[in-house]
Amino acid sequence: MGAGGAMDVRHVVIVGAGPAGLFAARMVRLLLPAAAVEVFERAGPDEVSGFGVTLSARTLGGIAEADPDTHRRIAAASLPLSGIEIALPSATLRYDGFEVASISRSTLLAILREQAEAVGARVRYRAAVPPGAVPAADVAVFADGAASAHRGARAAGFGTTARAGAARFVWLGTPADLGGRTSFAFVRTPHGPMAAHCYPHADAGGTVVVETDEATWRAAGLAGAETVGATGGATVGATVGEAALVRLGDVFADHLGGAGLVGARSRWGRFTVVANRSWSAGNAVLLGDAAHTAHFTVGSGTKLALEDAMALATALAAHPDRAEAFRAYEEARRGPVTRTQRLAAPSMRWWESYGRRLHLPPEEFGLHFLTRTPAMTYVALRRRCPERLAEAAVLFGGRADRHAAEAPFEHGSIRLPHRVVSEAVPRLVEVPCPEDPDWSELDPPLPKVEDGCAVLVRAQEGREWERWHETVRYAGAVRAGTGRPVAVRVPADWRDGPGLDADGDSWQARVHLALLSGRIDLVAAR
Structure with missing residues (x-):
């Protein structure tokens, strides 16, 4: 046993x-200075894959607490980005408050x-190191x-x-001046929709990350020879050549x-x-992406890797037994990792x-994008970009101070003075939200819905609040797949309790945001 029980x-x-x-x-050398630490890397120091990464203020704060010197150097070399820009075929929108x-x-x-x-580790x-050894x-x-x-x-x-996953993506670089914000460009091409996540450093x-669906990828002639990777059969495309870079740049x-655009041995892949x-x-013991991955669109890969490193070193320094140390490390990180993967x-x-939603009005598309994870609540949006939220409400229902459920609704033969219906008017075709939707499937099983009917997507009885986000997202998939109006079930007292000024999202706020973002059309109250 080392000093202090380590x-x-x-x-x-x-x-x-x-x-x-x-x-x-x-971190191991800082907390266990008597340990010899060696890092083995098969590539050379100049063979870096990828172009840039982003770190949140919370992640930087965690680094500062554990290692102020490393934090100082990372912060000095970083570029602060403020706001998100969404560039659509018909409009460009900016959302402040995303730093x-x-x-x-x-x-x-x-x-x-x-x-x-600097602390004695040898790289x-x-x-x-041969796999298996x-x-x-x-x-x-x-x-x-x-x-x-x-x-x-x-x-x-x-x-x-x-x-x-189902989509194809590739990490690229650009010499372009991307300004001081993160931007997302959505483009319709003759082959299908393409999108790019862009941010300067x-x-x-x-950095430019291009993402598109499989059919567009193949129709655009971007598919090359594929190899099977080591992670469950995920496919990795051939290196992106100059012709493809020119085509994507256009x-x-x-x-x-x-x-x-430029590539550095960049390859098309499907996120695993x-x-x-x-x-x-x-x-x-596994660390970072070797232990777990979460889709890069929530900016989590480097964050989780750095947090894992801090937790592992802390556990090794705190526990005299290796198995106990590994168990403490995993217990400390399982919760945060699971939460990130769920988001x-x-x-x-x-x-x-995303190609299915490019027809939406820009303001509705923007909210749909921002609320793609449960982490982005109505209260959070109102704090970050209240003007954009108010603008979307005006375009949806004519007034910023009116709940979206009070706006009139028209679709085909359906004409309603507001968005609240009973479960019998208009005629609703019921579809249960699965207990565990298989989001790996691009298309949920869709009902046949006749003209003049709407779809009611419902959670299991009594679990509307618990499964709200899952139900609403499933409803949005049904809405896109059927082209029919979609309602979700809410309790009869959904208007009671805290209103839109509550600190957390009330039923009113959740319904309001689900309507404004175009995931549902109606609410069915018992």
């Missing part, structure tokens, strides 16, 4: 010199490597990414599951000012959601089907 760690081997592995090396810090991945890795080496590049160390940390070969060699011990240029020319029954086996799942689903 485990007597003499040797730690870390496989992978990404953010998780490098920050873990520094993050952006930093190029190469700069972040250089800082983390220097910080690890070895172009030094591969357990390093002879007290602790072997596998931080070799979502396609971890070391985890794959022990998949049964870790209980790995991996499920690939302190170094010249910025698609987003207006948004990029004609500056074009990785989970593990256990994050440790013997002397080996990321509907965002991933949204990006797989």
Whole structure:
């Protein structure tokens, strides 16, 4: 046993010199200075994949608390971004109140490597550890990414599951001046819809992540030879060539000012959601994307990796037994990781089907985008961008101070003075929201709905509040698939209790936002 009850760690081997592995090396040396720490990376220090990453104020705050010196260096090299811009074929909208810090991945890795080496960790590049070989160390940390070969060699011990999404995406760079905000460009092409997530960083240029559906990807001639990766059969496309970069640069020319796109061994992929029954086996422990992944559209990958590194080092320093330390690390991180994955799942689903919503009015589309995860509530939106919220309400129902349920409704032969109906008027075709919707399927099973009818999507009896977000998102999928009006069931007293000025979202606020964002058309009160 070490000092203060810590485990007597003499040797730690870390496989992978990404953010998780490098920050873990520094944190272990800071908390267990007697331990020898080695990081093995098969690539060279100049073979960085990816272009930029974003970090929230909360993530930076956690780094500052654990390691003020590293925080100072990351903050100094980062570019603060304020606001979100959504560029649609018919309009461009800006939403204030969404602040993050952006930093190029190469700069972040250089800082983390220097910080690890400054406290005595040894980082070895172009030094591969054969998959399946357990390093002879007290602790072997596998931080070799979502396609971890070391985890794959022990998949049964870790209980790995991996499920690939439906959309195609690729990380690219641009020399364009992207301004001081995060932007999302949605474009209709002759082959289908394409979208780009764009953000600058302190170094010249910025990051552009292009995402599209499978049919558009193939119709546009972007599909090349594919190989099967190590994570549950997820496919990875061939390296994006110059011709494809020119073609994509033309698609987003207006948004990029004609500056074009660059690739650095960039490949098309389908995002794979990785989970593990256990994050440790013997002397080996998983870290970062090797342990878990959450869709990149919630900006979580680097955040979770850095937080994992802090938690693992803290657990090793606090527990005398390795198994206890691994258990404490996993217990500390399971909750935050599970919550992030739950938030990321509907965002991933949204990006797989955004083309179905490009016909919506811009203000409605914008709210639909912002509320793609349950984390974005009405109260949060009113705090961040009240003007945009009021504008959407005016366009929806004519007044900013009126609840959306009071707006009149027309669809085909259905004419209603407001959006609240009984379960019999108009005629409703009932569809239960599944207990566990399979969001990996792009299309839910859809009912046949005749003209003059609407669809009632309902949660299990008495669980409307508990399953509200899930039910509303399922209702939105049914609405898009059938083209018919959709209602959701609410309790008879949904108007009672705190109103729209409550600190948290009341029933009134939830219904209001679901209507404004175009996920539902009606509410059915008992």
